[in-house]
Amino acid sequence: MIVAEQKPVEEIIRYLDKFNKIAVAACGTCVTVCMAGGEKEALTLASALRIKRLEQERPLEVKVVTPKRQCDIEFLDDIAHEIGDCEAILSLGCGAGVQFMAEKFKEKPVLPGLNTKFMGVTRDVGIWTEMCQGCGDCILEKTGGVCPVTRCSKSNFNGPCGGSSNGKCEINPGIDCGWQLIYDRLKALGMLENLYEIMPPKDWRSSRDGGPRKVEKKEVVL
Amino acid sequence: MSQELRKDNIDKNETGSVEAKTGTKAASHLQKVLEAGHFSVTAEIGPPMSANADFVRNKARELLGLVDAANITDNQTAVVRMSSIAAAYLVQQEGLEAVVQMTCRDRNRIAIQSDLLGAYALGLKNVLCLSGDHQSFGNHPESKNVYDIDSIQLINALRGMKEEKVFINGKSIKTPPEFFIGATANPFADPEELQFIRFVKKIRAGARFIQTQAIYDVERFARWMEKVRKEGLHEKAFILAGILVNKSLKSIEMTKMVAGMAVPDIFIERMARAASQEEEGVKIALELIDEIRKIEGVKGIHIMAVGWESIVPVIIERAGFLPRPAV
Structure with a gap:
């Protein structure tokens, strides 16, 4: 899923300053799972914003809407009537959601309520970790299902740097060394020979370095 | 140090300096020293955090005639310093051969290849390929890193330039740089097996000399060397053992804390008990050199004296490394 976290209320309240009536748009998918921008978080944030503005004696009218996903146009059509006369939309979607909402509701400012962090997994209750950078050319078959691009701080392709210590990355003892994970996994699978291959430089065109990307599945394109 | 010894060495180095300045195709001085079967001595010069050329020139003069070459670090610990190639050029103008350190942290493959074409054109002939300390350790932790290629891919690229006369993209180079290619190895980093595989890959990729992490645990290093010999790797690349000189108890304690360093407690205790920690630091370094050179x-x-460069000439003289060979 796409993992995000909510911006501080103080930051959000600043850029809502000139509005008196807004819609907070939750998103029912990834950010609901990572507890950043689901309906529950949207309702809580809406209350916090109302209280802050009451303290300033400038009440803010806040309506909460929850499309199933902000990244699919059909779900945005569903909420169009609810947005109605709101002056602005605070999107609790990921960066894609915010931008798609802005495309759909052209006449209104759409503002971000979250900081989008990464593609990851729920590691534990309330803990999410990064697993994929969407580099566009997966090599997990060679590395025991552990991604060196994402999980090595230097995206090394040919083993760990000298900073791997007791299985941890030198930049932060809270981060596992990606190459230790790869090694452990390949060893357990009896596939250590994979590590002897000198992996050539990656073609980064498949990644962000090739410019904004597009995927087309020809057979379903109308 | 005796003035005659130093002068003698400077005279012998004069020929090397001319070659360094003219950028001829001949092998580097360091390569010649090693290939002639001499035991090489190298040290490090950390460029300044400024544009001060005299700082670099003075450091070079201090080492002239005492070492076969000096590594010029590439923004080590991710702190902005004078470019390693520019500083290396200044060093060679003083007649001392440089080993340019090149990390993968700050440059993509376009910049790395371009900078190294320039380095070779300037007469620099040795390159040490490294990943580079992560920028989070340095003085610009806000910066974006690159890591377009890793250090093994960099070694392989330099080998490709030299042997196949091609860039990373496979396109031919009319006048390719023919560097003496170096890499690092850490006999103490874990996981041991994986680190060894990586070391083997560096040699397969084209590394012809290896500078190791600083050695304190000689027994463990000797076991590592046994493995190196068993695989015949010492015949494929010159293994240059790293020695770090500590000035104080605090310095050796900090060294021990660095990831991938193995410092036996006995050295910490010796430093703590010593009447003169500086002298004890020198003694420890000399003892280590003495044991390691027998392996x-x-x-x-390869002597590293971070923050205490002035001790390097003392170590070299007391270790009996003078005069340096003329090749």
């Missing part, structure tokens, strides 16, 4: 397959010593 079969070790072809040289």
Whole structure:
């Protein structure tokens, strides 16, 4: 899923300053799972914003809407009537959601309520970790299902740097060394020979370095 | 140090300096020293955090005639310093051969290849390929890193330039740089097996000299060298053992804390008990050098005296490394 976290209320309240009536748009998918921008978080944030503005004696009218996903146009059509006369939309979607909402509701400012962090997994209750950078050319078959691009701080392709210590990355003892994970996994699978291959430089065109990307599945394109 | 010894060495180095300045195709001085079967001695010069050329020139003069070459670090610990190539050029103008350190942190493959074409054109002939300390350790932790290629891919690229006369993209180079290619190895980093595989890959990729992490645990290093000899790797690349000189108890304690360093407690205790920690630091370094140079397959010593460069000439003289060979 796409993992995000909510911006501080103080930051959000600043850029809502000139509005008196807004819609907070939750998103029912990834950010609901990572507890950043689901309906529950949207309702809580809406209350916090109302209280802050009451303290300033400038009440803010806040309506909460929850499309199933902000990244699919059909779900945005569903909420169009609810947005109605709101002056602005605070999107609790990921960066894609915010931008798609802005495309759909052209006449209104759409503002971000979250900081989008990464593609990851729920590691534990309330803990999410990064697993994929969407580099566009997966090599997990060679590395025991552990991604060196994402999980090595230097995206090394040919083993760990000298900073791997007791299985941890030198930049932060809270981060596992990606190459230790790869090694452990390949060893357990009896596939250590994979590590002897000198992996050539990656073609980064498949990644962000090739410019904004597009995927087309020809057979379903109308 | 005796003035005659130093002068003698400077005279012998004069020929090397001319070659360094003219950028001829001949092998580097360091390569010649090693290939002639001499035990090499190298040290490090950290460029200044400024545009001060005299700082670099003075450091070069201090080492002239005492070492076969000096590594010029590339923004080590991710702190902005004078470019390693520019500083290396200044060093060679003083007649001392440089080993350019090149990290993968700050440059993509376009910049790395371009900078190294320039380095070779300037007469620089040795390159040490490294990943580079992560920028989070340095003085611009807000910066974006690159890591377009890793250090093994960099080694392979330099080998490709030299042997196949091609860039990373496979396109031919009319006048390719023919560097003496170096890499690092850490006999103490874990996981041991994986680190060894990586070391083997560096040699397969084209590394012809290896500078190791600083050695304190000689027994463990000797076991590592045994493995190196068993695989015949000491015949494929020159193994240059790293020695770090500590000035104080605090310095050796900090060294021990660095990831991938193995410092036996006995050295900490010795420093703590010593009447003069500086002298004890020198003694420890000399003892380590003495034991390490006896290990079969070790072809040289690389001295790192971070923050205490002035001790390097003392170590070199007391270790009996003078005069340096003229080749």
